[in-house]
Amino acid sequence: MIRALIKNLMALLVLTVAVPANAQGAGATQVRQSGRTYTQWLYNGVVDLLWPRLAPKLQAHFATPEGLHAFIAQIKTQLGRETSVVRERTLPWLDGEVYHRTATFSRFPGPVWVQWTIAPDGVVQGLLVKPEPAPAPSRHLDYQTRTPLRLPFAGEWFVFWGGRSVMKNYHAAAPDQRFAYDFLVAREGGTHSGDPSSNQSYFCFGEPILAPGDGTVVAVEGSIADNIPAQMNYRPSLGNHVIIDHGNGEHSFLAHLQRGSVQVKLDDTVRSGNRLGRCGNSGRSSEPHLHYHLQTTPRFRAGEGLPAQFLDYQADGKTVARGEPTRGQMVAP
Incomplete structure (x- = not known):
């Protein structure tokens, strides 16, 4: 299933991608275009162009271009083709930007996230592909913490x-x-x-x-x-x-x-x-x-x-x- 497909990739990229929640950065237009281009390369299996854009840490995860090919093949098998783009966002990330795309696919029942973390030089620092999750229900949304808590570290x-x-x-x-x-x-x-x-x-x-x-x-x-x-x-x-x-x-x-x-x-x-x-x-x-x-x-x-x-x-x-x-x-x- 799709969860099995993304488990290892998400495991790596959970700590590679960080997206502040606020306004779009100054390079939003360029990042949006780069994100759209990388997404099309991913969908179409254009590994010869995509592979050189991946940061060494990301290349190490796939091991070889053939590993990236195999991942793309799994996406096609389990998600099918993209049928619509629900929304796009570009957001700042440390000294780079994130392109975030929510889309629907022909073989998957719900929205899927496709997200690229892109450094100023265009290198892809992070890639995330996963079904759009829902927050867990909670009866504690209005809870006020009883313990006087401090941040558990010193410094910034x-x-x-x-x-x-x-x-x-x-x-x-x-x-x-x-x-x-x-x-x-x-x-x-x-x-x-x-x-x-x-x-x-x-x-x-x-x-x-x-x-x-x-x-x-x-x-x-x-x-x-x-x-x-x-x-x-x-x-x-x-x-x-x-x-x-x-x-x-x-x-x-x-x-x-x-x-x-x-x-x-x-x-x-x-x-x-x-x-x-x-x-x-x-x-x-x-x-x-x-x-x-x-x-x-x-x-x-x-x-x-x-x-x-x-x-x-x-x-x-x-x-x-x-x-x-x-x-x-x-x-x-």
Whole structure:
């Protein structure tokens, strides 16, 4: 099925594509044209033109031009031909732009997303093809977080995924992660400098991760090896992690920590701002980042996601007394 078709590609590109939700960038017209061109090359199997435009990380995912050919063949088999374009958008992404297209296809019952992340030089940094998801239903949309939460890090971080719509936050399709966040560090339009296959090249790798609020450690894992960037370990999805029971029906999940860095143990009492470990790239993660979410139970995939409203932080240079960070923002305690 289509989910099987896109699983591996999405796994890589979930952390390659970040789309702030606001206005179109200055290069919108050019990006729209490039996106339309790349989409037609994809549909028509023009791999000899498309392959040289892919960033090395994306080429590594497909391995060879033949791998890209095989992917295109699967799209044709399972989606069929595009029958209509529902909408198009161009949105800023770090120092580049994203072309986002929602379309219908002859062999698929619902809308499908085709999305390209395009650097200023025209290189394709990310490609996403997936059925348009719906946010998970939630009875907590008006919920006010009980725990006084702080951002779980020091310094300025980038909100890679965050918000209540699936467009802003792919986690929103999952009931337990309905209001989850992915955070990383971005500098000068990028998330790393140097060898992209080395975790040490990523700005957030090894950065301290802090307790977002007071509570008791109810689950901890710290022995899982960090992934090579662009490769993922699906089991366990959380990788190295800490789960905190705040004692009021709220439980914080902090995931993908660096192997050997976790400093707390089961049943430890932690205070807001205590160091838990360091940012890593373990579990279901394609590059170093911090995953955070709040839910009703301490069991992964067995609870309801809760809105996590942080207190007294900076978002794009403005003070927020209480709020929920959204994709594309730069945030700091």
